[in-house]
Amino acid sequence: MKVYVNGRFLTQPLSGVQRYAREITDALDRSLPPGREVTVLVPHPVTFPDWKHLSARVVPGGVGHLWEQTTLYQASRDGILISLGNAGPVRHPAQVVCLHDAHLYEMPQAYGIRYRMVHRKLRPLLARRASALLTVSHTSATALARYLGLPGHLFHIVSNSAAHILRLPCDALAPARHGLEAGRYLLSVGNLSPNKNLARLCAAHAACDVNVPPLAIAGGFAPGVARARDAGLRARVSLLGRVPDSDLRGLYEGAAGFVFPSLNEGFGIPALEAMQLGVPVLAARSGALPEVLGHAALWFDPKSTSDMVRAITKFAKLDKAARSVMRKNGLARAAHYSWDESANAVWRIVQDVAARQTSSLRRAV
Template identity: 50%
Template sequence: MTLAINARFLTQPVSGVQRYAHELLGALDTLLDTDPALAGRIGPVTAFTPRLPEVMPAWSRIALACRPGASGHVWEQTQLATAARDTRLLSLGNSGPLRHRDHIVAFHDTHLWDMPEAYDWRYRAWHKALRGPLARRAAHVLCVSDHARRALSERLNLPQARVTIVPNAADHIARHLADPTVCARYGLQAGGYLLTVGNASPNKNVARLVAAHRRLEAPPVLVVVGGAVPGMAAARGLSADVAHRFLGRVPDVDLANLMRHARGFVFPSLHEGFGIPPLEAMALGVPVAAAWSGALPDVLGASPVWFDPEDVDDIARGMRALLDQTGAMRARSVALGLAQSARFGWAQSARRLAEVILTPRAA
């Protein structure tokens, strides 16, 4: 067989969907490089992109081919559909050519239906029209968690048996070396701030988090990392002050080190199909307070302090509980977090993906 990959994600800003594609394909490339028999069964693998990315992926088994022409979804429906017409196609980012029938496509969540106001109308209209037919015509459908599988099955009118979980992971965060200068470079003190990560979407619930933080007595600074994402609506009413720092996008190595030096990590998201950032924090030994919502309880396990993300007072209570942890409580939270994050790994997700790639389309 041969395999084509929809690599449009290489030309997009990195959020959770793009992180999934980057890390999963990197792990698949390593797997193919270390398992010649598997590589022989899958055959040649080519990733197609509308233009060359600014940073080239360090793949050895996956070839990269540029097919210029249109852009965005039009490119997927035209240039990509033509380039991949005689191969099995893998799309990991919620979209792909509608008329390709030997297609493995990943959907990450049901945010479009759960919180439509988080998207601009063009994105919302296109994806609502696309995803149902795309899922029903696909050879295989992937998702990232059991919660996402249940929700997608309901929204897309698919039997759960047709949806395979190939989860996210967080072990990529540990490859970034420790940098003791990161706090000084951002004007912070090690252990003197709470950290959250999220784009500007209302779904990330940063406005409520800031409001809850303001209700705390003498809290550490709240640091927010994340930027705008194409197609997403922006939250309103957020502004920086002495107690609230909005850093925008930062390099991955800086994010890893900002996590390492944080007093705690807070994740107030209203809906998540998985939730990579709090799992990353747990993998680095950072205590977490998180929203009891979506896939987060299943993914994060017993480590976090939980709160209701729609209740500002309860978010404040969760942050205070995180800040007030004794040494023993903090050590227990860290140990549970490390153990929970170790349940996920990009290598094991890549092997599960390879099994799906080799599975024929169901009759």
């Protein structure tokens, strides 16, 4: 049976959802058995990765959700479609769909009105009509099942990883270019949506004494997501904006510690990226972060400014030995996750869907 990938993610800015889709697709290309036909479909020409086994095809006819519901549906309905980015054609007869989290229901204020309207109608239909459902953590599976009225066991857990960060070049001069002193700043990465909780982080940092390292925040605005009106920035906070990949790894590795204050995460790739690079992590005890990071982080309550102050101050006072233990624990935790293993899991699910489709056709005959 033919297999297609919904390649709309290749036309979108790179955030967590797009990272997942790109890395799973790239890993599929590395691990596909010989002779398997998998085609990535996109609505307009883009720069495709240098795949060896996957093929790519432009299927023009609309953009965005309109393209998915019409053109993509027509082009892929003779096979199995893998949709890894929270959306896909609802009429497709054999679709594997990944829904990443339940933020749409748990934090609706973080999304624009149009986005909420479209996805509140789309996701329940997709969830009920999909041949297989994926999500990135047990936390997300439990929340999605509750809001969508589905049994939790229907969700296959196919996790993110942070191994991609090791492919980026490490520019040790990146901190200096951004006005930072290597080893003497705290880093946070995230867009300025309310869920990322950066205003409270900045307020907590401002309440710390001067012995706490300055804070740098990297990240841009996510399309379709409401912008935070007040980022709560203070004098010792540097807002770096979206930084190129060539700078990102250098900023991570130059940081004394990484702070991730999100109110709710379906997984939390940036915190795991920091651990993958041996950076100590301070994290919000919320959403899937305790599940993903285990005992390797220094935890705080993301809704309490005073508890953030406590955690940041405690970290600033740690000696080299204690920080070394945090680094080792973080590296061990990051090693639990692999894009290749996740891609293999997706392929097993695709094979199961194909077997069920074949069985149904035989019964029909």
